[in-house]
Amino acid sequence: MLMTGHRREAKVHYLAGTFRLLADGDHVRCAVTGVPIPLDMLRYWSVARQEAYVDAAASLKAEAAPR
Helix, strand or coil, rough: CCCCCCCEEEEEEEEEEEEEEECCEEEEEECCCCCEHHHHHEEECCCCEEEEECHHHHHHHHCCCCC
């Protein structure tokens, strides 16, 4: 199981197809909704923006937003 630091937000570096933990934690926050995402449920992120998303809809909303 990926979760090591309970109830702490992890620091993550997002890569194509995977991610690397920079600081221990058990979740990240969705950049669009602010909802905590357990690391073992993390499926959507942007390498370019270095952001996590709770679901495909949040990812699409972030893509549509002006940069």
